[in-house]
Amino acid sequence: MKGVIFQSLEGLVLTHRDMACWNQLLAKNAPKDRAYVSVNNYPDQELNALVSDICIELQLSRAKVLNQFGRYLFNYFMKHYSVVVGHYSHFEALILNIDSVIHKEVSKLYQNTNLPTMDCMMVCPGHIVMHYQSPRQLCFLAEGLIYGAGEYFLMDVTIEHEQCLLREDERCTLNIYYQPAK
Numbered sequence: 001m002k003g004v005i006f007q008s009l010e011g012l013v014l015t016h017r018d019m020a021c022w023n024q025l026l027a028k029n030a031p032k033d034r035a036y037v038s039v040n041n042y043p044d045q046e047l048n049a050l051v052s053d054i055c056i057e058l059q060l061s062r063a064k065v066l067n068q069f070g071r072y073l074f075n076y077f078m079k080h081y082s083v084v085v086g087h088y089s090h091f092e093a094l095i096l097n098i099d100s101v102i103h104k105e106v107s108k109l110y111q112n113t114n115l116p117t118m119d120c121m122m123v124c125p126g127h128i129v130m131h132y133q134s135p136r137q138l139c140f141l142a143e144g145l146i147y148g149a150g151e152y153f154l155m156d157v158t159i160e161h162e163q164c165l166l167r168e169d170e171r172c173t174l175n176i177y178y179q180p181a182k
């Protein structure tokens with residue numbers, strides 16, 4: 001996983017706790033003197049271990065922590081990748097373009113990316129079906145990112161996680177329902 005994801009995770013921890021807490025998490029779950037560089041790759045197990053300890057620290061389930069992290073990460077992406085996403089002004093257009101445009105641009109910016117596959121189809125205005133596939137099984141992070149996009153573009157979003165890799169389905173199916181926030 002890219003360093004940018006770990007940098008953002010640090011930001012999330014700092015919103016709930018402090019630097020001492022992040023340093024403790026690092027001391028336990030990363031090699032000595034770890035400093036994350038955004039373009040470099042770090043082991044997925046390191047992210048998983050950090051997330052597990054954040055769950056203990058915040059007394060929240062893994063799904064909840066990944067969801068919160070996704071919401072935080074979306075804003076982080078919008079700030080740090082304005083070149084790639086700055087021209088999106090609607091939730092729907094952004095979601096429909098994650099896989100075919102946004103993540104494609106990301107893999108041009110960085111070498112050796114590990115991105116998920118997310119096929120999206122608009123069923124009707126207000127309803128998109130997304131199929132998520134990834135060996136990292138971070139579907140709850142994907143959910144959080146989508147909720148984050150909803151908040152960013154002032155949309156009310158509901159997701160029904162119909163099929164799930166974590167329940168041994170072949171892929172995740174997310175039914176995304178959205179409408180302008182009331």
Ligand code: HEM
Nearest residue numbers: 001002077081084113114115116134136138142145146149
């Ligand atoms: C709602 C919108 C988005 C969703 C649902 C989404 C989903 C994801 C997920 C779930 C991952 C974790 C890797 C995996 O599951 O295999 C990921 C990684 C990543 N995404 Fe996205 N993403 C979104 C928007 C964006 C945006 C706007 C950017 C930046 C322009 C971005 C850049 C990245 C990067 C840099 C990674 C890490 C890749 C790596 O470690 O090699 N994503 N995305």
